[in-house]
Amino acid sequence: MKLRFIMPLFLILILSGCMYPDERKAENKIPYEDQLDSVQKVVEQFQDEKDGILPIKTRDQDTPIYIKYPIDFSQIVPNYLSSPPGNSFESGGIFQYVLIDVETDPTVKLVDLRIAEKIREIKIRLQAHKYPPFKEALADNVYSVDFSQLGYKSEPYVESPFSHNNLSFVMDGKGEIYVDYISDLYQVLKDSNESYQNGDNIINILTKDSPFVPAYSLPYTVDENNEPIYMAK
Structure with missing residues (x-):
């Protein structure tokens, strides 16, 4: 079972880095629109001058879509930025600055790496378990997690970059950890x-009205009432 967590953990480590400084400037935690706009313009200029090539790092084909195309600033600094x-x-x-819609309309978005940090923390604890600590089935191949088996006194969560509400984690049948965005989706559909x-x-x-992407997410669809449900994988 341990081997199942090695590659996902490796990807998160690459994307987020092993550690952050204990002290960060407050302005480094704000998704400034002008910074997004400047990077967007540079990406478009680079693509125009490089015959359609994008300044992105190489990732495996099976990398989840929202972390698959991180911007490689070494290709655009200092010549373009x-x-x-x-x-x-x-x-x-x-x-982490990333691109979405790379085939049709490359658009600059952000991944909040605090989410990657929390998932990395959970995966480290999972490595000591032979079997995933399933709690209850939420849908086909989607389970809540018994975090008490991982040594947590209370369930871990991350702050949503969309709603700023607390989001919990879910697990699939292979023991992969995902952020549960169902409450954010419910609110967006309602509005x-x-x-x-x-x-x-x-x-x-x-992603439509936000600078962020829902990194580490399951697929979701809607039921007959146009409310979000987990999509069978």
């Missing part, structure tokens, strides 16, 4: 006039 944004991981910040069909993967709706 004087330095990476102050809130980027490369400059000591807490955000939206858009309807979806059962079978549509709706997780991308969180």
